[in-house]
Amino acid sequence: MIYLATFNWGWLLASGVAGLAMGWIAVVHRGQGWTTVTLRKVVVLIAGLVLASVFHLAPGRFGYWLDLGLVMLAAYVAGCAVGSWLRHLVVSRHTPAGG
Template sequence: MPYLVSFHMGWLIGSVLLGFCMGWISVVQRGNGTSKVTARWLAALVAGLVAASLAHVVPGRFGYWLDLGLVMLACYLVGCTIGAWLRYWVVSRSQPAAVL
């Protein structure tokens, strides 16, 4: 894992920045989200991939790519969370106080 982080630092920073930008934009966009069924399938897929990575089921180069992809996905999701939170914080502070 330290090798992945040190060798691919630029890619990981890029995925955090991309996630930050998407999180910032996602607060503004009010489109339809994914359905609960699709969200459950995606969560099950990610959980299966994490389990396969931890159990070292996929050997060699493809296992390396799996580990790298999961680390990049985690960085992307952290960036999305930070971007959405900061956008919400900035927008909520710029609104005038409610007059009663």
């Protein structure tokens, strides 16, 4: 992990900044969303990829790409969460309590 952070910090930073931007500009969509079955399949897929990474089931270059992809995904999702939170703090209208 230290190797990934040391030599790919630019890619990780870009992934986090892209997530921050997407979290900031994202408009609340009150559409259908994913079904429970689809959500479970995605969670199982990501959990399987994390387990493959932890147990080094993909050796060599593919294992490196898997590790880098998972870390970039985590940076992107964290950036999305921070961007959405910052947008909520800055843009949302707060009504005074007891006014």
